[in-house]
Amino acid sequence: MKELINNILSEIETDVAVVDLNGYDIIEASLSMVLRLQDVLTDLRNQLQTYVFSSKEEEIYFFKNQKPELLGRLLYFYKIYRIETQCPTGSNEVIRLYINKELDGLTYFFNRNLDFYQYYRSHSTIHDEHYFLRGKTDIRLCTDSAQFDKDPNFSTGYDYKVAKILANEMLRIYLNKKLQKLENESYIEKQQYSINSKTPVRFTGKKAALIELGYALVSSGDINHGNIEIKEFMNFLSSMFNIDLGGYYDAYVAMKERKDQTAYLNLLAEKLSKRMKEDDNKR
Structure with a gap:
């Protein structure tokens, strides 16, 4: 049994x-x-x-x-x-x-x-x-x-x-x-009223990707000299890009369990490297 x-x-x-x-x-x-x-x-x-x-x-x-x-x-x-x-x-x-x-x-x-x-x-x-x-x-x-x-x-x-x-x-x-x-x-909603932009900037990728980027930036210590909590920074990203990042910790746990833990960061590095090569070829 x-x-x-x-x-x-x-x-x-x-x-x-x-x-x-x-x-x-x-x-x-x-x-x-x-x-x-x-x-x-x-x-x-x-x-x-x-x-x-x-x-x-x-x-x-x-x-x-x-x-x-x-x-x-x-x-x-x-x-x-x-x-x-x-x-x-x-x-x-x-x-x-x-x-x-x-x-x-x-x-x-x-x-x-x-x-x-x-x-x-x-x-x-x-x-x-x-x-x-x-x-x-x-x-x-x-x-x-x-x-x-x-x-x-x-x-x-x-x-x-x-x-x-x-x-x-x-x-x-x-x-x-x-x-x-x-x-x-x-x-x-409150932050949107205070943001005055003729062309709103929105993050149109997957929410998990922005969460991965957020955790990376906080972990780097380059935000407020490292004096910021992940919750505060996720709220900031949410208001900046008009996206709800609630459940970010669950996404972080899932990130740790997957085979490629930093898949989005790796993709960003590849995209930037590709752009640099393309720019060099134009010269």
Whole structure:
């Protein structure tokens, strides 16, 4: 079972990696992930009908770690789908208030489940048999339920709580990034009013290319004698070229992982060298 779940998680991670959380098709993408994960959990539930855990430890591990990883992603994408479909139209301030309200809801959840959250995050095991073995749930205690997870043979009650914790942690990151994007957009709009140019200069290449250039310039130490933060310089580039560079850190991480880490800088060197040669040939 452990190997099976690991293979499934690996496949899911591959699918998640291609989802653009800042893209215009986030509603369709998140719904697609919900349907995909529902199918995965349904198949897993069916397999568990005939599977016998070899020990209590294996069963605890499944309901404490493996299943919540999958269910947590389902809850995460389902919540993104609901947030995006219910997001009000209007000014950035209206959207900001909406996002902050969602963040307040996450804070309320963590405060309401603080004891269990601390138990889980401290890697405590003393109550694992009560929390993560089937048939041990005390109905006098308040446990969550979910429309995705009602089968007592496939749930202990607390595995859903773990999944909710994982989902809400990811969701908090997602919402904070949306707030940052709104701040960047507001900054760009303000800067555009102060930029007086008859012929606006725009960067028409890929956003990742400008981010690569930005990181290179900051790393060189040649901007403000090295006394500038990457966030400040990315905001400057955003306003100068009228482009939203939100998510620049994610782009930087992707840059480090690719085979040619400085692909755009290398291309610039090639283009400049070619131009110099062409100029020399004209003489």
